[in-house]
Amino acid sequence: MNAEKIPDIIIGRLPIYLRALQHxxxxxxxxxxxxxxxxxxxxxxxQIRKDISQFGEFGKQxxxxxxxxxxxxxxxxxxxxxxxxxxxxxMGDMGHALSRYQGFANRGFHIALFFDNDQSKVGQKVGDFVxxxxxxxxxxxxxxxxxxxxxxxxxxxxxxxxxxLVKAGIKAILNYSPISIxxxxxxxxxxxxxxxxxxxxxxxx
Amino acid sequence: MNAEKIPDIIIGRLPIYLRALQHxxxxxxxxxxxxxxxxxxxxxxxQIRKDISQFGEFGKQxxxxxxxxxxxxxxxxxxxxxxxxxxxxxMGDMGHALSRYQGFANRGFHIALFFDNDQSKVGQKVGDFVxxxxxxxxxxxxxxxxxxxxxxxxxxxxxxxxxxLVKAGIKAILNYSPISIxxxxxxxxxxxxxxxxxxxxxxxx
DNA sequence: TAGATTGTTAATCGATTAACAATC
DNA sequence: TAGATTGTTAATCGATTAACAATC
Numbered sequence: 001m002n003a004e005k006i007p008d009i010i011i012g013r014l015p016i017y018l019r020a021l022q023h024x025x026x027x028x029x030x031x032x033x034x035x036x037x038x039x040x041x042x043x044x045x046x047q048i049r050k051d052i053s054q055f056g057e058f059g060k061q062x063x064x065x066x067x068x069x070x071x072x073x074x075x076x077x078x079x080x081x082x083x084x085x086x087x088x089x090x091m092g093d094m095g096h097a098l099s100r101y102q103g104f105a106n107r108g109f110h111i112a113l114f115f116d117n118d119q120s121k122v123g124q125k126v127g128d129f130v131x132x133x134x135x136x137x138x139x140x141x142x143x144x145x146x147x148x149x150x151x152x153x154x155x156x157x158x159x160x161x162x163x164x165l166v167k168a169g170i171k172a173i174l175n176y177s178p179i180s181i182x183x184x185x186x187x188x189x190x191x192x193x194x195x196x197x198x199x200x201x202x203x204x205x
Numbered sequence: 206m207n208a209e210k211i212p213d214i215i216i217g218r219l220p221i222y223l224r225a226l227q228h229x230x231x232x233x234x235x236x237x238x239x240x241x242x243x244x245x246x247x248x249x250x251x252q253i254r255k256d257i258s259q260f261g262e263f264g265k266q267x268x269x270x271x272x273x274x275x276x277x278x279x280x281x282x283x284x285x286x287x288x289x290x291x292x293x294x295x296m297g298d299m300g301h302a303l304s305r306y307q308g309f310a311n312r313g314f315h316i317a318l319f320f321d322n323d324q325s326k327v328g329q330k331v332g333d334f335v336x337x338x339x340x341x342x343x344x345x346x347x348x349x350x351x352x353x354x355x356x357x358x359x360x361x362x363x364x365x366x367x368x369x370l371v372k373a374g375i376k377a378i379l380n381y382s383p384i385s386i387x388x389x390x391x392x393x394x395x396x397x398x399x400x401x402x403x404x405x406x407x408x409x410x
Numbered sequence: 411t412a413g414a415t416t417g418t419t420a421a422t423c424g425a426t427t428a429a430c431a432a433t434c
Numbered sequence: 435t436a437g438a439t440t441g442t443t444a445a446t447c448g449a450t451t452a453a454c455a456a457t458c
Binding site for chain 1: 217221223224225228245246282298299301305306308309312314352360383384385387395397399406
């Protein structure tokens with residue numbers, strides 16, 4: 001394991017490798033090569049080898065990578081060889097869709113807290129959980145020791161809620177609100193904004 | 206306007222500038238600087254100036270950028286100074302959430318076609334529209350001349366539907382299925398996978 | 411005018427690719 | 435063994451930053 005600083009751009013590709021390898025594993029494939037994996041994810045074989053080799057020698061000359069083994073190492077590196085509890089703030093359409101999303105469980109995540117500031121939604125059941133008042137957000141998140149939040153509130157509330165989340169000890173925010181938010185160093189933000197993603201493609205049309 | 210090839214990484218930042226500038230404009234601000242915009246979006250002032258200057262001289266020394274003017278130019282460049290009709294395939298929870306999403310209209314997009322292969326969903330009303338059968342996808346998309354699709358089908362169906370979309374003339378796919386899809390050159394794909402985004406942050410926790 | 415800020419150049423920094431010895 | 439593929443080095447390529455003349 002190389003203890004030096006790994007560039008964020010490499011960290012960003014690892015979940016994509018992980019996803020593709022899991023897909024291969026689910027189909028019963030036991031071994032793959034940088035060439036083959038590269039074709040699946042659209043990244044050059046040289047880059048995949050270089051990325052993976054930052055963390056150790058996980059392959060074998062002549063045969064490539066054992067998928068199960070590489071999956072384990074990537075999960076370790078990304079710290080998803082465990083389940084992270086996540087808080088979800090904003091029970092609109094997107095919040096509801098995420099609360100029912102099946103794709104978290106086997107990828108290392110579980111939504112354990114749901115919040116909304118609309119009193120008519122507070123107390124409603126969401127699966128085994130109950131929607132809590134955003135006013136109690138800090139207290140509840142601290143109590144559970146949760147570090148990750150998903151933000152699905154209207155853009156007008158996003159910065160304010162983000163500030164509360166940071167105060168509550170949240171270190172990673174997946175922001176669905178179509179607005180840039182400011183957080184202190186040490187807090188990570190990822191953005192999911194469908195219009196921004198679409199606008200990135202229209203240029204080429 | 207510089208006619209040379211603009212790097213994709215710059216194109217990817219323009220929608221972020223556009224979003225932030227729109228937010229400023231909505232709050233009545235008329236002028237901004239690369240410094241100020243940079244603080245909002247978390248990008249260096251030098252980079253913002255360099256990015257924008259690829260397309261022309263849109264600023265004024267001493268005063269910065271007129272927001273309304275820059276908004277217009279960015280919309281032109283990204284081709285969102287019009288409304289693009291979009292097709293949505295897969296009326297699960299995510300498809301429904303997107304069908305009700307208010308954030309497309311003023312960003313250049315409008316969902317005009319809805320598809321599902323579940324016969325119990327075909328014929329259901331979605332706002333002013335009716336869910337159509339995925340089997341008729343190619344015909345309907347061609348008829349409307351639609352170039353952009355959002356894919357919210359289960360991962361097992363994603364590649365097959367993507368192939369149909371490409372055959373139907375789709376040139377840009379926003380893929381919500383947690384799987385890499387292969388498309389021919391000239392077709393753009395953007396990925397929205399919440400677990401992948403979260404896994405990109407857990408490394409730092 | 412004086413102050414502010416752009417657009418652009420050159421320097422720096424970082425990422426990707428090509429190539430190949432090592433080796434399974 | 436012969437063929438395949440890794441891990442790694444060096445070369446190339448591209449992106450970012452710093453600095454500043456131009457100018458509003």
